[in-house]
Amino acid sequence: MADCHQSRQEVEELESSILLIGPPNVGKSVIFNYFTGLDVGMANYPGTTVEFSVGEIDIGGEESARSYQLIDVPGTYTLEATNAAEQVAVDMLTQRPAAAVCVLDAQNMESSLYLLLQLLEHEIPTVVAVNRTDLLANEGMAVDVDYLSSKLGLPVVETVAVEQRGLETVRTELSRLVEEQAQQRPHFSSEKISDTNSHSRWEKAENLARSAYYRVGEDQTEAKESWDQLLVSPATGFPIALLVLTLIFGLVVGLGLGLRRFLLSPLFEHFVIPLIELGVTSIIPPGLWRSILIGEYGFLVKGLEWPFALVMPYVLSFYLGLTMLEDSGYMPRLAVLLDGILNKIGLSGGNIIPLLLGYGCAIPGILAARAMANRKERLTIAVMISLAVPCIAQTGAFISLLAEASIWLIPLVFLFSFAVLVLAGIILDLLISGDWTPTVLEIPELLLPRPGVIAKKIWLHFKHFLVDGAVPMVIGVGLAALLYETGAMEIMAYYMRPLVDGWLGLPEEAATPLLLGIMRRELTVLPLLDMELSFLQLFVGSVVGLFYVPCIAVIATLAKEYGIRVAAAILLLTTTTAFVGGGLILRAGWLLAAMF
Amino acid sequence: MSSEKNAPTKSKKQTGVKLFKNFTSPLFKLASMLLSQLEYIGTFIPGFTYLYTNLFYRKMIAREIKAAGVEPGDKVLHVGCGSLPATPIALVRAGCRVIALERNEKSLERARKVAAWRLNKKELSMQLEFRHGNGLGVDSSGYDAVWVSLHVNPQPGIIQQIIFNLDQGSCVVYRKPTAWLSQFYPLVTPEELGGNLNSQYLTGWLGKESVVIWSQDFEPDEKIVSQDDxxxxxxxxxxxxxxxxxxxxxxxxxxxxxxxxxxxxxxxxxxxxxxxxxxxxxxxxxxxxxxxxxxxxxxxxxxxx
Missing domain, CATH: 2.30.30.90 (Ferrous iron transport protein A (FeoA))
Known part of the structure; x- marks a missing residue:
């Protein structure tokens, strides 16, 4: 976990740290975000937090207010250190943090309590939060926190993190605990928790859980259960999956197109750009600077139009679709359905999650692969995403480029990318050696996504896009404008002519997107927009753009995750595939044209 | 736990019971119907509940609770609470959390009223829950103890199933008639259930006795063999x-x-x-x-x- 290095140094002084521990998918990140005001990723599937996050939490009364470091530990079912995430948690526990908040899953008290009992063996002052009690209430059940509190000798608080219920009580209890700690008064008697073998621990957890549950009403989850049965049975599950994915795809493309065509494009075309042009022409005299600002690659024209009018609508619509898939809990069901098929190409069902995230942006996809059980799967996913999964910005660019020429080009490019993904999977399966890990995947409860949560997540992705997407894109366009207007582009294009024109059959100016594409994936595609390419050229250009260098940020991520050698190898692989593939397709196209 | 076996006379009766089973079942149904009607009507008479409980149940339940070893905080299921839920009320008073099951909705409604008279609000909301349902098909796992009334039907089936599902260390308590009354009831004895059941008889009066069976020495594999389940x-x-x-x-x-x-x-x-x-x-x-x-x-x- 190279990425943790930075944070690990920050967390060196663990005496002033509070750990947030709990099983996967229990809502730790929601609690973390509430206390720290940060925005850590969250979704309805296990393993959203793949690296730990650190933030500040203020606790204590008015006079003794103090801020601690709150550490969002990756979710673990046990503290037996069976995988990387659990190892991180165990490592942190041995460094004696000031306190811990253990988040229990109200619906699965047994295994949560098992984790808690293991945690208590480390003798760290602990506040217990029983989260997701609202979901338990839907089953007509409740947890007796007073009972648990008296049995465990710990403060136990009932919470519904997504509604921020009970979280202030957790803060109060935490303050009390830390204060008592400062006065050298151990809060819980450790002799209560002396047994260390897993059998007696399970027994104890089972007994505690059994006595803590009590019924408060009717079980209202039966209808949901019968629906779920349809989702996970292959006979009905596959058609439903196809329907769901088609609907989501339709939503992403349709909403994106609609936003662009009816809102953003007219806005830019008739209002923003004329205004800028008017302003620039009235201030700056004709010449190099005016051209850089509003010329062919006008920094203020294309630099605003591309990120905001062409790409942004798809970013918004994609993350709406993805968030609904994430928060409903449908993704793990899809993973289970596809597991058998994915096994055939050396992957497992769970890999569908990083791949789908990769269609938004490669970086979260590559990071999410950390939750996969072994290096082979992680590496395979990283290569596949870098090679042939277009990020949403590039997809938006594809749609803009291809939809105008022929509606058939879009599915064609996507089918081609699927075919390459499958092929890549098969080849990588043969090339990379590694253990096979059997699938054991928790399927979370189906939930109706909360509109507030969806809005918040889309807003976060949007902010992220502005900072990490739009800014580099604007800089890239500015760079292009500078090179173009100074004539440097022409010189480079001349030298790249054999490759671009001779091998790929694209016009000479297409050297520009190849250079810009190193910076951002969609910049391999967007400059082709105004080049009036033929059908075949469009396809070749798209394929080259698809396989070409993943953007700089992705290469940096790969280097951090897998080392510089792997990153270099992936870079070489993707670039070679792009040029070899592009050239071959062109020739195949010629052959086809000659035959008919 | 102790396993006193003080019922040596049972083996002879068993064969008789088996012969009688089909023949007596209408009688059994009639008896249980009459009794449940009596209890139901009784709940409308002031003082009846109190008297009836004290006369027939109080001592028996106290003995059962002691023998079963249930403690405050334990989770207990009572199958067939009837319209006069004396057992659940006593168990709640002993500090247990009780789920009382009854298949007759009219009785259940009455039972809720009776419980509301006899218990305070906190006890009612935190410790007692009435559930509508049949004893057959109830999942007895997750309870520290399960009480089974005399008039559940079919008692042997229900008890067998409960023992089968019972968690390690939990027990089932049921009442069965003794002496001449036993002729009219489909009986179930620990011996009949097979396996090395750890059991205890508690003799009551007026022809009823309680049986406590623990699941402790109950090897899962043996259960199958003996019950073909x-x-x-x-x-x-x-x-x-x-x-x-x-x-x-x-x-x-x-x-x-x-x-x-x-x-x-x-x-x-x-x-x-x-x-x-x-x-x-x-x-x-x-x-x-x-x-x-x-x-x-x-x-x-x-x-x-």
Whole structure:
């Protein structure tokens, strides 16, 4: 976990740290975000937090207010250190943090309590939060926190993190605990928790859980259960999956197109750009600077139009679709359905999650692969995403480029990318050696996504896009404008002519997107927009753009995750595939044209 | 726990009972109907509940509670509470959390009223819950003790099932008639249930006695053999919808925390195509388990789950 290095140094002084521990998918990140005001990723599937996050939490009364470091530990079912995430948690526990908040899953008290009992063996002052009690209430059940509190000798608080219920009580209890700690008064008697073998621990957890549950009403989850049965049975599950994915795809493309065509494009075309042009022409005299600002690659024209009018609508619509898939809990069901098929190409069902995230942006996809059980799967996913999964910005660019020429080009490019993904999977399966890990995947409860949560997540992705997407894109366009207007582009294009024109059959100016594409994936595609390419050229250009260098940020991520050698190898692989593939397709196209 | 066996005369009666079973069942039904009607009407008469409880139940329940060893905080199921829920009320007073099951809705409604007179608000909301349902098909796992009334039908079936599902260390308490009354009831004795049951008889008066059976020395495998209630198979060989109790799991760290442990009840929900995983329902969640792993998970099938 190279990425943790930075944070690990920050967390060196663990005496002033509070750990947030709990099983996967229990809502730790929601609690973390509430206390720290940060925005850590969250979704309805296990393993959203793949690296730990650190933030500040203020606790204590008015006079003794103090801020601690709150550490969002990756979710673990046990503290037996069976995988990387659990190892991180165990490592942190041995460094004696000031306190811990253990988040229990109200619906699965047994295994949560098992984790808690293991945690208590480390003798760290602990506040217990029983989260997701609202979901338990839907089953007509409740947890007796007073009972648990008296049995465990710990403060136990009932919470519904997504509604921020009970979280202030957790803060109060935490303050009390830390204060008592400062006065050298151990809060819980450790002799209560002396047994260390897993059998007696399970027994104890089972007994505690059994006595803590009590019924408060009717079980209202039966209808949901019968629906779920349809989702996970292959006979009905596959058609439903196809329907769901088609609907989501339709939503992403349709909403994106609609936003662009009816809102953003007219806005830019008739209002923003004329205004800028008017302003620039009235201030700056004709010449190099005016051209850089509003010329062919006008920094203020294309630099605003591309990120905001062409790409942004798809970013918004994609993350709406993805968030609904994430928060409903449908993704793990899809993973289970596809597991058998994915096994055939050396992957497992769970890999569908990083791949789908990769269609938004490669970086979260590559990071999410950390939750996969072994290096082979992680590496395979990283290569596949870098090679042939277009990020949403590039997809938006594809749609803009291809939809105008022929509606058939879009599915064609996507089918081609699927075919390459499958092929890549098969080849990588043969090339990379590694253990096979059997699938054991928790399927979370189906939930109706909360509109507030969806809005918040889309807003976060949007902010992220502005900072990490739009800014580099604007800089890239500015760079292009500078090179173009100074004539440097022409010189480079001349030298790249054999490759671009001779091998790929694209016009000479297409050297520009190849250079810009190193910076951002969609910049391999967007400059082709105004080049009036033929059908075949469009396809070749798209394929080259698809396989070409993943953007700089992705290469940096790969280097951090897998080392510089792997990153270099992936870079070489993707670039070679792009040029070899592009050239071959062109020739195949010629052959086809000659035959008919 | 002690296992006094002070019922040497039972073996002779058993054969007689078996002969009588079919013949007496209408009588049994009539008797239980009459008794439940009596109790139901009784609840409308002021003072009746108090008197009736004290006369017939108070001492018996106290003995049962002592013998069963239930403690405050324990979770107890009572099957067949009737319209006069003397047992649940006594158990609540003893500090237990009680789930009282009754299949007759009219009785249940009455029972709620009676309980509301006799218990305070906190006890009612925190410790007692009435549930409408049949004793057959009730899942007795997760309770520290299960009480079974005399007039549940069919008592032997229900008791067998409860013992089968009972958690390790929990017990079942049921009442059965003695002397001449026993001729009219389909009886169930610990001996009949087979296995090395750890049991205790508590003799009452007016022809009723209580039996406490612990699940402690109850080897799962023996249960099957003696009851022919299920066989051990691999999870991978189950049919969709079939359920069982896990007896053996392979060495995989992830299984236990997801509720796949020996002694746990699971149900197969789906089998994915192309050699994909099986979807298993455990107590709190659904888990997808690889087919090879599932093959190594052994469970004892339940015939009527």
């Amino acid at each position: 299920g066989e051990e198979i691999s999870l991978a060989d189950c049919r969709i919808g079939e359920a069982g109790v896990i007896t053996q799991i392979p060495d995989c760290q992830l299984l236990a925390p997801l509720g796949l442990r020996p002694g746990k009840y699971v149900r197969l929900r789906a089998r994915q195509s192309c050699g994909g995983p099986l979807v298993v329902q455990t107590a709190g969640r659904k888990v997808a388990v690889d087919r090879d792993l599932a093959d190594a998970i052994r469970l004892r099938r339940k015939s009527n789950g």
